[in-house]
Amino acid sequence: MSKLEDFIKQEGTAFPGKTYMEELLLPVFNDQRDYLFHVMFDIHRAHVIMLEEQNIIKTDEAREMLRGINKIAKTDISQISYQKQFEDLFFMMETRIGEEIGSELAGKIHMGRSRNDMGVAMYRLVLRGHFLELLQSVYRLSDALLEQAEQHTETYITGYTHTQPAQPTTLGHYLLAIYDVLQRDIKRMWSAYETVNQSPLGAAALTTTGFPICRTRTCELLGFDIVIENSYDAIGGADYLLETASALMTCMVNTGRWIQDFLQHVTREFGSFYVADPYVQVSSIMPQKRNPVSIEHSRSIASSAYGDALAAMNMIHNTPFGDIVDTEDDLQPHLYRAFTKANRVMKLMVAVITTLKVNDEHTKKMANKSSVTITELADTLARDYGISFRKAHSIASFISKKTSGARKELYEWNIDEINEMISGFVDVALTEQEWKKIISPEYFVEIRSIQGGPSPKEVVRMLVERKQKLGIQMRDYESLVEKLKDRRNKLVGYSI
Secondary structure, eight states, X not given: OOHHHHXXXXXXXXXXXXXXXXXXXXXXXXXXXXXXXXXXXXXXXXHHHHHHHTTSSOHHHHHHHHHHHHHHHTOOGGGOOOOTTSSSHHHHHXXXXXXXXXXXXXXXXXXXXXXXXXXXXXXXHHHHHHHHHHHHHHHHHHHHHHHHHHHTTTOEEXXXXXXXXXXXXXXXXXXXHHHHHHHHHHHHHHHHHHHHSEEOTTOTTTTOOSSOOOHHHHHHHTTOSEEOOSHHHHHHOOHHHHHHHHHHHHHHHHHHHHHHHHHHHTSTTTOOEEOOGGGOBOOSSOTTOOBOHHHHHHHHHHHHHHHHHHHHHHHHTTOOSSOOXXXXXXXXXXXXXXXXXXXXXXXXXXXXXXXXXXXXXXHHHHTTSTTTTHHHHHHHHHHHHOOOHHHHHHHHHHHHHHHHHTTOOGGGSOHHHHHHHHHTTSSOOOOHHHHHHHTOHHHHHHHOOSTTOSOHHHHHHHHHHHHHHHHHHHHHHHHHHHHHHHHHHHHHTOOO
């Protein structure tokens, strides 16, 4: 027997070939079973209800169809496995429904639709659910950030630029910055959600159908916001996937950046943050270790979520502008995994931030070091003595270098030494009180009360405003979730 004959013997001569079945149909079937089963039956229900209302099928037919659909929908999916006589889960379930109500009646369920519009609708419904689940966790993280920021409006820390000590600020100011970025991530998620939550049903394969269906009715029954009007767009447009991936990727990159900061703050050398015991692990050999694995894993999981979302985006690149359902069979699980991982990151960081302890005495001590208040010297000379800022900057830079070279801190200079250095540039003498303000992190922060600055009063103002907005957003979110839940309960329990 030749190699070709041997290969054909193993593969078979009829569809599906052994390799095709094992490497394509089986994995796709398992993904459909795990992710699409319930939304598939929701679409069946909505379509049958619409067909009856449009007088395309008889009332008694619709009633029997719904009975069969509802019964098969109760199937334990853990008991479902791939069978090669069925191309995929859809055909298997159509057969199961046919066994319950008769193949002729079951066959009528598919009038006026295609696997194309049905497939896209299923994907959109699943993504909608993932968005709502992730948004719940993101809102909880938002709340945790505000709670911690409120506790630390006067917790002085060193702000960094280029990884070097820059200027004093407060932990409340820093956490609000993280919060504000997260709110823009939420805005991007809602924008993607709106693009996702649109109904392609009724587009059929590409050009709608000759049956007098009502696209707005299936849209309403399934809780979609609007119908994707152009039927070609409904099937060919994949930007809902791109926008979803983009929103996830942006959120994970933004989140990963401040998670990296947290890993630095919890080091023994920094000693700024203390992670609660439930979220650290010990070493198997070094008993002194408190490994911040909750934060470490969050960082890596965020990167993994980004990677899955990017994979989905790459898979759409250069696909034809038409039906990409087959591509989506392999693509969608990447997005589902990205959502799951992003949700894990959010939940872990909610726990870490809610229970986080801050060594405020240490952070304040550090905010007195490394000449981080020296900008205020330049500002004082320019603001109070009329010296050009460039010259004032040169004076402050000279004193900073002297301080570093002498291995001193600013507060270790007395006023006479400072004035002597200044006199080499301009005829100005600071008072003792002025110098104490210049070297004070508290004064540095307090005087920066411009909109958005770190002054405790300004941070409190921002906190009050943001807490009010977050409360409204969370109530709107909960209202939407309840609305969709009620809509589905009515669909599942619909009687004709």
